[in-house]
Amino acid sequence: MPSPHTRRTSKLPYDPAEAVAALSAADPKLGRLIARVGPCTMKLAGAQSPFEALLEAIVYQQLNGKAAATIHRRLLESFAPPGSIARAGDEPFTRAPHPTAQHMLDAPNEQLRAAGLSKNKALAVRDLAAKTLDGTVPTLAKIRKMTDDEIVAHLSQVRGIGPWTVEMMLIFRLGRTDVLPVSDYGVRKGFALTFGKLKPQDKVTPMDLPKPDVMLKRAKKWSPWRSVASWYLWRACDLAAADKLETVKAT
Structure with a gap:
């Protein structure tokens, strides 16, 4: 399913x-x-951009997996156009593309909070979007050429992103070995x-x-x-x- x-x-x-x-x-x-x-x-996680991976990481911080997954789904679905959300049994899912950094930056606070984001996480998500647009968060092509330490230094500039979050990305998104x-x-x-x-x-x-x-x-x-x-x-x-x-x- x-x-x-x-x-x-x-x-x-x-x-x-x-x-x-x-x-x-x-x-x-x-x-x-x-x-x-x-x-x-x-x-x-083979299909995520750095922006998508870090957005999910921010949502999941300090929450149990089920609650975080629900908030993450609601957040993404809040950007989905009408008709793009379907159901498989009891599980809703969307066929729409993941929202872009610009979409996230332009979203009203009410939309982010309605999805279940706390005030601090809403601020972190906006900062992630802004730093993705200004290049602080590198593209996947650029990030693959960087050392682990360089990636940690770059991404830790984002509000709410610390070394642990970047380490999870290094292991589970980029496949770094060490x-x-x-x-x-x-x-x-x-x-x-x-x-x-x-x-x-x-x-x-x-x-x-x-x-x-x-x-x-x-x-x-x-x-x-x-x-x-x-x-x-x-x-x-x-x-x-x-x-x-x-x-x-x-x-």
């Missing part, structure tokens, strides 16, 4: 099997996690589960989560495949949740 503005995906621009083999050889403990999870099935989002909660928790003393049944406290320098020190051996290592650390959290559920069922 189609979902609102169904996101097309594309293959990674590198061989994940090569990354898995290198990581397993470089770090046996990480290798045990990889063996338990299985092959890396990460996909890229990104380790040390501020990401899931990556930190996965690190603690894999390399620390945290157990699946434990309640996580701030003391359980590793500091960035600890993560970066171990991750030196993962380079140039730290993005794939991060993907497996997220999967460690999924495994822990499944293990915890099985423990509850067994009691």
Whole structure:
């Protein structure tokens, strides 16, 4: 069943099997996690421009996935011409093109707020649109020629866009291989589960989560495949949740 503005995906621009083999050889403990999870099935969001990817990222910040998806859909559909919104079962979706940066900049505040954007997110969306139009947010062709650090520096100029948001774009839109989002909660928790003393049944406290320098020190051996290592650390959290559920069922 189609979902609102169904996101097309594309293959990674590198061989994940090569990354898995290198990581397993470089770090046996990480290798045990990889063996338990299985092959890396990460996909890229293959149809999004930098503007579209960052717009979605802003909407999703500090919200659960379902609520964010609803707001994102409403926002995009608010720009759709009459007749372009259809339904597949209970799910609405639009066949209309994604709104442009100029559309977003010209939209009245009432339209953005009616879609569910907070005041701060509406301001961030407008700033993203303005900085896309003035070239601060590069085109996809230009951004592909930039280093990771250059991309972070450029995009962090947008209101509401910090290093974490750019790191997600580097991993899941641009397919960069060597990104380790040390501020990401899931990556930190996965690190603690894999390399620390945290157990699946434990309640996580701030003391359980590793500091960035600890993560970066171990991750030196993962380079140039730290993005794939991060993907497996997220999967460690999924495994822990499944293990915890099985423990509850067994009691």
